[in-house]
Amino acid sequence: MKKVPVLEIFGPTIQGEGMVIGQKTMFIRTAGCDYSCSWCDSAFTWDGSAKDDIRQMTAEEIWSKLIELGDDRFSHVTISGGNPALLANLSELIGLLKEKGKKIAIETQGSKYQEWLKDIDDLTISPKPPSSGMITDFEKLDQIIEKLRNSNQQQSISLKVVVFDTTDLQYAKDVHLRYPSIPFYLQVGNEDIHEAETNKLVQTLLEKYETLIDQVIEDKELNNIRVLPQLHTLVWGNKRGV
């Protein structure tokens, strides 16, 4: 039986961002990333700091944990990372979740393809803007999006770009204009991932959100898009596992 490296399983809670914002869901966070974004809010998945917490788990073991935590109180599961698309072995879990009638969401930066990506109900591709320090391989991204677009009519795909500054916003625009038919989400970046005072964080984030909205309002190339904050950060601050 195939195993995948898991760092956290938690929920039910709500999805705080992106295309299914607000959705009641369970979370599975896998370990490992091929990127190392400067502002990564889950660096513990790849920087070694939580390596003793990584468990190699089979699909059945993950399912047991989901049931232990969520019982009959969930219908939706979000797989997050790190970059879950590094893990070919996730196919077993995805098959099992579908067999159990659960909807599945995943977020990946779009640097790797897996056949099982076609089976994800709510797929968010989140290329990383310049402030991350990473470089997008657009040819690769083109290929991945092309494959997915031609495969599954039931699937919802969206693009999401996190924005920290005006260079990021220009990058976001380039991504949106490259794939204009794919629903596009702009998200306010959280620069204060170590801020412990939630009230202060909320105020900063809402101000940044307003600034981003203002920029979008002025820009005629950013008409058919959605601009969102991270709701879980507004509610729970920088706390993990909620």
Next chain:
Amino acid sequence: MKKVPVLEIFGPTIQGEGMVIGQKTMFIRTAGCDYSCSWCDSAFTWDGSAKDDIRQMTAEEIWSKLIELGDDRFSHVTISGGNPALLANLSELIGLLKEKGKKIAIETQGSKYQEWLKDIDDLTISPKPPSSGMITDFEKLDQIIEKLRNSNQQQSISLKVVVFDTTDLQYAKDVHLRYPSIPFYLQVGNEDIHEAETNKLVQTLLEKYETLIDQVIEDKELNNIRVLPQLHTLVWGNKRGV
């Protein structure tokens, strides 16, 4: 040329709630409502307090105003009220917006049917819970939903219920279970529609949002739903026309 009573036209801004939360959009607010919800946050559309601001406008006049404000910086228009579904005459505006290639969203409580409801891209039906003081005519709602469901494959329909207390939450659950296949949104009620201090309001609303999430998490009959706050209230407080 047919006219409709209009109270406000503003934007571009973002949609703060519901199925297209975050979407960049223009807003048209029509006057008049067949309800009088106790906590209505747009009571000025029906209580006479803004009756001198109501303008009877043709579709062309509304379009001119949209262009004056939004120029080429919008692709989406939200028609809000009051209850826009009272206005058979809106058909002309809806035809014109479609001709111009704009997407249209509308919110109505589901008490009245209009043929043009079929042409709305993002249709939110928002029945009002007991705390509003209103009584839902479920037979009427059944009929409306039945008609819409059989008409337009392109259309996205959602249900949204605003929740102020546990009686409202039970009502929301009844609505969700009555129409389980329609995407369902729970929204935190804003009791402080006259609170002028935005920071205080934000804190109260986020606490209420967390409480509502906690209730949803515990409830196995509320699995496949989405729980959202009103983003515009978090960003702009109780200010009108933003």
